[in-house]
Amino acid sequence: MSVRVVFDESHGEQVSNFNCRGISYxxxxxxxxxxxxxxGPITVDKIINEDILFLGAPTEKFLDFEINTLEYFVSKGKxxxxxxxxxxxxxxxxxxxxxxxxxxxxxxVVQDKKHNLNGAMYFPxxxxxxxxxxxxxxxxxxYSGCSLKQFTxxxxxxxxxxxxxxxxxxxxxxxxxxxxxxxxxxxxxxQDDKRYGIKAKNNIRFVANIFRxxxxxxxxxxxxxxxxxMRKPKSIDPKKxxxxxxxxxxDTLNVLKKLLNEIDKLFDEILKLIESQKxxxxxxxxxxxxxxxxxTIEGNYRALMEELDYITDRIKANxxxxxxxxxxxxxxxxxxxxxxxxxxxxxxxxxxxxxxEKLRSQHR
Numbered sequence: 318m319s320v321r322v323v324f325d326e327s328h329g330e331q332v333s334n335f336n337c338r339g340i341s342y343x344x345x346x347x348x349x350x351x352x353x354x355x356x357g358p359i360t361v362d363k364i365i366n367e368d369i370l371f372l373g374a375p376t377e378k379f380l381d382f383e384i385n386t387l388e389y390f391v392s393k394g395k396x397x398x399x400x401x402x403x404x405x406x407x408x409x410x411x412x413x414x415x416x417x418x419x420x421x422x423x424x425x426v427v428q429d430k431k432h433n434l435n436g437a438m439y440f441p442x443x444x445x446x447x448x449x450x451x452x453x454x455x456x457x458x459x460y461s462g463c464s465l466k467q468f469t470x471x472x473x474x475x476x477x478x479x480x481x482x483x484x485x486x487x488x489x490x491x492x493x494x495x496x497x498x499x500x501x502x503x504x505x506x507x508q509d510d511k512r513y514g515i516k517a518k519n520n521i522r523f524v525a526n527i528f529r530x531x532x533x534x535x536x537x538x539x540x541x542x543x544x545x546x547m548r549k550p551k552s553i554d555p556k557k558x559x560x561x562x563x564x565x566x567x568d569t570l571n572v573l574k575k576l577l578n579e580i581d582k583l584f585d586e587i588l589k590l591i592e593s594q595k596x597x598x599x600x601x602x603x604x605x606x607x608x609x610x611x612x613t614i615e616g617n618y619r620a621l622m623e624e625l626d627y628i629t630d631r632i633k634a635n636x637x638x639x640x641x642x643x644x645x646x647x648x649x650x651x652x653x654x655x656x657x658x659x660x661x662x663x664x665x666x667x668x669x670x671x672x673x674e675k676l677r678s679q680h681r
Contacts, residue, residue, distance in 0.1 A: 320349045320532050322369035327357030331402055332373030332504045339515030340507060343525045347532060359383045360650060361622065364390055368535060369528075374402035374504040378410045381657040382650050385615055388417050389622050396497050396531050400504045403462050418493040419469030420500045427464050427489060427502070429482040434459055440505075440513050443489060445477045450530040451492065451499070452476065452523065459517040462503015465491050496534065499527060565624055566645035569617050573652045576614055580660050583610070587667045596675045603671070607664050614656050618649055 322344065324333040334340040334351050344351050354363060358380055364370055370390060379387075391397050399415060401422045412421050429441030443458040452475055460478075464487035467474065476490040489502045507524060508514035515521045583606050590599035 320347075320369065320528070320535060321352065321367045322349055322371055322528075323352045323354050323364055323367045324371045324373060325354045325359065325375065327354055327359065328372070328375035328379060329377040330373040330375050332400060332507050333371070337507050337515065338509050339521060340524065343521070343528060347525070347528050349528055349532070357383070358650075358654075359386050361386055361389060361646060364395075365393070367395070369396040369398060369531060371398045372400060372411075373398075373507070374400045375411060376402045376406050378408065379414055380654055381611075381615065382618060382653050384414050384417065385618055387414060389619070391418070391494055391497055394497070396535075397499070398527065399498065399500045400507070401463055401500075401502045403503050403505070405463065415500055416468065418498045418500075419467065419472045420491050420493055420498070421466040421468060422500070422502055423464045423466055423484075425463050425484065427460065427462065427478050427482060427484070427487050429478060431481055432479055434513055434517075441478050441482055442518070443476050443478060445479065445486070447473065447475050449473070449475055449492075449496075450533065451490075451496070451526050453526055455519045455523045455526065457518040458506060458520055458523060459513045460489055460503060461505040461513060462489065462501070464488060465500060465502050467491065469493070471495075496530070562624075562645060565621060566649060569621050569649050570652055572617055573614065573649070573656055576610060577656055577659065579610060580656065580663060583607075584663050584667065587671075591667075591670055591674050594674070594678055596671055596678075599667075599671050603664060603667055607660065610660055611657065614653055614660070618653050621646065621649060 322334075324330070324335065326333055326335075332340075333353070334344055335353065341351075343349075352367070359370075360383075364386070370387070387397060397418075399411070401411065403426075405422070405424055409422075409424070415421060426439055427441055428438045430438045432442045432444065434440035434442065440459055440461050443460045444456070446452040446455055455476075458476065460476075464478070464484055465474075467488065471493060473492045473496075474488045474490075475492060476488070478484075478487045478489060480486045491500045492498060493500070505513050506515060506517075506520040509516075511517065515524060583603075586606075587599050587603050590596075590602065
């Protein structure tokens with residue numbers, strides 16, 4: 318079965334196979350089927366049947382539930398390629414996604430005055446590579462972009478700048494989740510420009526390696542458990558599955574409604590603290606309750622998706638069930654998005670209120 322890749326174009330991406338002929342050429346040679354995701358938001362039903370999601374330097378914000386969806390996508394063994402936009406937008410939020418996988422894009426530009434493209438220090442030649450399938454046969458890359466930072470032990474540095482570069486020995490390409498998440502700090506190596514793009518140095522080999530490695534990893538047959546441990550789950554009737562999932566959705570929606578009320582209560586509680594001029598307590602309470610509410614809201618959707626996995630593994634073949642899932646899960650996603658937006662708005666307004674009232678009290 319052919320590998321399927323979807324290129325997101327709903328977040329102002331700067332790169333896709335539809336504006337980079339070199340990528341299209343590689344996909345054609347490797348017999349990878351490609352699609353475009355033009356209209357957002359990114360939801361489970363739009364991407365779950367694809368093998369790879371390509372985020373080609375997005376410049377617009379991802380919603381919180383979209384980030385949850387992408388986490389879920391990777392957790393199902395899928396692949397996520399994330400390219401950092403350049404220049405980095407002022408309201409840069411891509412790290413809200415990458416931090417989930419232990420990686421962060423730094424707000425800088427890697428420079429190398431010694432090894433670069435024809436004296437252009439912002440186009441360093443990358444020559445330091447970790448031995449890996451992704452870097453097989455790659456000796457030099459023409460790069461332009463930021464450096465990356467590692468946050469968790471499971472992250473692997475694939476390539477970094479020379480020690481005399483600025484920043485010195487800066488990582489520029491990383492993978493996470495056993496190679497299922499690939500992060501690159503700049504998009505120029507995918508472009509069609511002969512000087513610094515996909516045809517420069519070993520850029521095309523590296524890009525081809527990304528997709529070739531994913532094909533190899535996807536096609537590897539997983540180790541089968543011993544017969545003694547194999548237990549076939551009891552099948553479930555599609556009608557019962559639909560009713561069960563509908564009930565789960567309603568329960569989740571009811572929880573979200575209660576959380577919306579909790580957000581209103583938080584607003585009133587912090588206002589009372591501000592009126593009492595307990596500014597430090599107001600700040601601490603706001604931060605603590607915000608984090609707790611945010612985690613609870615996001616956790617509801619994850620729990621629903623985990624239960625969906627369990628049902629899907631047991632359900633008898635039924636072509637209508639995916640439509641049912643979309644109908645119900647979309648209701649949850651919309652309410653989750655509303656709750657998170659309301660929570661963010663209240664935190665922003667209350668934080669400004671605390672700051673302003675504190676200044677007023679100091680000048681009285």
